[in-house]
Amino acid sequence: ETGVTQSPTHLIKTRGQQVTLRCSSQSGHNTVSWYQQALGQGPQFIFQYYREEENGRGNFPPRFSGLQFPNYSSELNVNALELDDSALYLCASSSGTSPHEQYFGPGTRLTVT
Amino acid sequence: RKEVEQDPGPFNVPEGATVAFNCTYSNSASQSFFWYRQDCRKEPKLLMSVYSSGNEDGRFTAQLNRASQYISLLIRDSKLSDSATYLCVVKGAGNMLTFGGGTRLMVKP
Numbered sequence: 001e002t003g004v005t006q007s008p009t010h011l012i013k014t015r016g017q018q019v020t021l022r023c024s025s026q027s028g029h030n031t032v033s034w035y036q037q038a039l040g041q042g043p044q045f046i047f048q049y050y051r052e053e054e055n056g057r058g059n060f061p062p063r064f065s066g067l068q069f070p071n072y073s074s075e076l077n078v079n080a081l082e083l084d085d086s087a088l089y090l091c092a093s094s095s096g097t098s099p100h101e102q103y104f105g106p107g108t109r110l111t112v113t
Numbered sequence: 114r115k116e117v118e119q120d121p122g123p124f125n126v127p128e129g130a131t132v133a134f135n136c137t138y139s140n141s142a143s144q145s146f147f148w149y150r151q152d153c154r155k156e157p158k159l160l161m162s163v164y165s166s167g168n169e170d171g172r173f174t175a176q177l178n179r180a181s182q183y184i185s186l187l188i189r190d191s192k193l194s195d196s197a198t199y200l201c202v203v204k205g206a207g208n209m210l211t212f213g214g215g216t217r218l219m220v221k222p
Contacts, residue, residue: 033209033210035212040121040214041214041215042117042200042212042213042214042215043157043200043210043212044212045209045210045211048209056209058209090156090157101147101159102159102210104156104157104158105156106155106156107156
């Protein structure tokens with residue numbers, strides 16, 4: 001096990017609602033990256049947080065936002081949910097801003113109906 | 114064109130077979146390269162890094178060709194437990210990992 005935890009494991013939301021996903025990083029890691037993985041595709045980078053600041057963002061709209069807390073845990077918030085937001089959301093923790101290896105949590109499976 | 118492209122497969126091989134996966138990437142400034150393994154409904158896990166000189170880890174051999182922007186993974190003596198999706202991953206100058214769509218391997222008895 002990587003020591004990275006995510007909650008909840010599964011979630012069902014309705015289009016237009018808002019959702020918050022949570023991630024606790026591995027002990028000693030100060031960087032959290034979030035990814036979206038649609039069925040049958042590879043993970044796509046959403047953004048990364050380093051020491052509570054956003055430190056890089058992929059091609060996702062502003063309704064995807066995040067936070068990192070002093071203990072380096074992190075939240076991913078998605079507003080105005082769309083059907084295409086249905087996916088597995090993965091967080092990965094690492095040490096430093098240019099990590100050699102990222103350790104993934106088990107993911108949160110979000111279904112938007 | 115996708116930044117990292119892989120044949121989605123599936124590759125169906127018998128136990129003991131040798132199988133090779135290929136991956137191409139479009140950004141010539143990419144700096145680091147990896148293969149991750151993802152089991153069904155699980156998170157990706159690092160299988161191995163890929164170095165320019167090529168590297169081997171037991172039954173697994175990875176190769177990088179920077180001129181052709183091409184990465185490969187060779188698995189020898191396939192085991193049933195090797196059945197998974199193999200993700201080619203590229204890291205550029207920034208901090209973002211770019212994943213390919215994955216290649217699915219099924220090893221049959």
